Amino acid sequence: MKRKSIWQIILSLVLTAVILCSCDPFFNIFSSGDEPEKEYDAKLTVHYLDVGQGDSIFIEFPNGEDMLIDASENYYGEGIIDYINEQGYNKIDYLIATHPHTDHIGSMAYIVRNIDVGSVYMPKVSTNTNQYKSLIKAIKKKGLTVKNGKAGVNVLSGDDHSADILAPKTIDESNLNNCSIVLKVVYGSTSFLFVGDAGTGEMNKINKSDLAADVLKAGHHGSKTSTTKKLLKKIKPEFTVISCGKDNDYGHPHEQVLTALENIGSRIYRTDEDKTIIIYSDGKEYTVKTGNKSIARAS
Ligand SMILES: [Zn+2]
Incomplete structure (x- = not known):
C-alpha cells in the first residue's frame, strides 16, 4: 500500500472538517422555493413575512392554534390573509398589535373585518391616525374586546409551549415604540423573542433571564x-431576523447593529434580502427556510 503524503493527509483532514460542518444538525437552510425536507418533526413554525418596511409575523403552535403579530402598512391585508389561508388556517386565535404605528397595524382593520379573530392584545396606548381609528372601529363592530398587552400577561400555555408578554412595564405616551408588546414564545428548549419596535429604554427594564432567547426579531427594523451590544449580551440570539424594506428611507438595518450581531456570531436573516423567512422548531432544533414568497401588495 502506498504511503500517504503529508499533503494528502492535510487534504483529507480539511475535507472531513467541511463534511462535519455541513452536517450540523442545529442548522439547515433550504434554498429558494425548495420544500423543507420532512426529516424533522416541526411543531412550531414562525413565518417572518416579507411585508416591506414593516412587521408581520405568523406563528403556528404545536396544538394547532395560530397567532399573528402585527400587520404592516395598510395595503397588505389581503395578502396576509391569503398567506394564512394557504397555511391551512381560517382563523387567527391570537392577534397581537405590538404598538399603534402604521407599519405594524396598517392592515389590521382589514384583517379583523375579513377573518375570524379570537383574542386581541394591544398595549394600553392610543394614537389619532386613521389606521388606528379604523382598527378600533373594526374590533368593536366584530364584538371583540381588546386585552391589555402588558408585562406579566400569559397569552397561551400548553404542555410544552407558551407565549408570555414581558413588556411594556410602563406606558410612555410620548414614545409609542417604547410601548411595544415584547413577547417570548417558548417551545421545548427553543425560544423566540418578538420585540416590536421597543427601544433600549423599554428593553432594559426586562430581566436578563427573561430576555435570553435563541431567535430574536430585531427591534425597530434593525435600528441602532x-x-x-449591551442588550445582545443578555439575549444571546443564535439567529436574528430583521424585518425591513429594500432601500428604505431610514437606512435600516443600521451598520452598527449588523456588526454587533456578527461579533456575537448570530446568524442574520433579513426580509429585504431573504424574502419571507420561516423558522421551524421541533422543540430542540431549528430549521430555517429563506426565499419564501413575499406578501402581495394591494394596488
Ligand atoms: Zn416599525
Whole structure:
C-alpha cells in the first residue's frame, strides 16, 4: 500500500472538517422555493413575512392554534390573509398589535373585518391616525374586546409551549415604540423573542433571564436605537431576523447593529434580502427556510 503524503493527509483532514460542518444538525437552510425536507418533526413554525418596511409575523403552535403579530402598512391585508389561508388556517386565535404605528397595524382593520379573530392584545396606548381609528372601529363592530398587552400577561400555555408578554412595564405616551408588546414564545428548549419596535429604554427594564432567547426579531427594523451590544449580551440570539424594506428611507438595518450581531456570531436573516423567512422548531432544533414568497401588495 502506498504511503500517504503529508499533503494528502492535510487534504483529507480539511475535507472531513467541511463534511462535519455541513452536517450540523442545529442548522439547515433550504434554498429558494425548495420544500423543507420532512426529516424533522416541526411543531412550531414562525413565518417572518416579507411585508416591506414593516412587521408581520405568523406563528403556528404545536396544538394547532395560530397567532399573528402585527400587520404592516395598510395595503397588505389581503395578502396576509391569503398567506394564512394557504397555511391551512381560517382563523387567527391570537392577534397581537405590538404598538399603534402604521407599519405594524396598517392592515389590521382589514384583517379583523375579513377573518375570524379570537383574542386581541394591544398595549394600553392610543394614537389619532386613521389606521388606528379604523382598527378600533373594526374590533368593536366584530364584538371583540381588546386585552391589555402588558408585562406579566400569559397569552397561551400548553404542555410544552407558551407565549408570555414581558413588556411594556410602563406606558410612555410620548414614545409609542417604547410601548411595544415584547413577547417570548417558548417551545421545548427553543425560544423566540418578538420585540416590536421597543427601544433600549423599554428593553432594559426586562430581566436578563427573561430576555435570553435563541431567535430574536430585531427591534425597530434593525435600528441602532433597539439592538445594542449591551442588550445582545443578555439575549444571546443564535439567529436574528430583521424585518425591513429594500432601500428604505431610514437606512435600516443600521451598520452598527449588523456588526454587533456578527461579533456575537448570530446568524442574520433579513426580509429585504431573504424574502419571507420561516423558522421551524421541533422543540430542540431549528430549521430555517429563506426565499419564501413575499406578501402581495394591494394596488
Ligand atoms: Zn416599525
